[in-house]
Amino acid sequence: MEKRIQHIKEALHDAKYKLTPQREVTLKVLLENESDHLSAEDVFMKVKEKYPEIGLATVYRTLELLNELKILDKINFGDGVSRYDLRKEGAEHFHHHLVCISCGSVEEIEEDLLGDVESIVESDFHFKITDHRLTFHGVCKHCTLKVEQATDD
Structure with a gap:
């Protein structure tokens, strides 16, 4: 620290x-x-x-x-x-998030998943990207498992 x-x-x-x-x-x-x-x-x-x-x-x-x-x-x-x-520290871009709409948990994705998308946007739209952020909203594995277990009962 x-x-x-x-x-x-x-x-x-x-x-x-x-x-x-x-x-x-x-x-x-x-x-x-x-x-x-x-x-x-x-x-x-x-x-x-x-x-x-x-x-x-x-x-x-x-x-x-x-x-x-x-x-x-x-x-x-x-x-x-x-x-x-x-x-x-040393990150070129902001990291991405997975947000569960059921329990509200937030999980981080450290990998930069948008390298190819950035290249396309910069070349096709002549737009210089300085940063990006991506948030996926959905249901986490724990909430999905709870629903599956409840329907099995």
């Missing part, structure tokens, strides 16, 4: 920002809960446990700054709530 914080500190410094104690505690919360896709309010509640004097506006500003610097991505899975997802 310290290595990632150091890299993020360098990215902030390169963009003329400092890693303040408030930003650092927010980053640590994001790193500790990396697979959870936390909302700003979720991040705030977890940060407040560690840094009680922090305000919600400070957490929001930190999240927006980290989003602008492409350290994290602001995502929405169709439920009207913005969530924050740290970019994987």
Whole structure:
């Protein structure tokens, strides 16, 4: 975790920002809960446990700054709530997600599945792609299994 914080500190410094104690505690919360896709309010509640004097506006500003610097991505899975997802270190593109419409679980796909699609879009439409994100909505294997077991009974 310290290595990632150091890299993020360098990215902030390169963009003329400092890693303040408030930003650092927010980053640590994001790193500790990396697979959870936390909302700003979720991040705030977890940060407040560690840094009680922090305000919600400070957490929001930190999240927006980290989003602008492409350290994290602001995502929405169709439920009207913005969530924050740290970019994987060295990742060329945002990773993809599988969202279960039954239980709400979110699974990440690390592989870049859109290389061929990007090439076609760039050549056929003369559109320079800087990033992409892909979210599949469906039913996860656990929910599918529950339905199958219920129909077998």
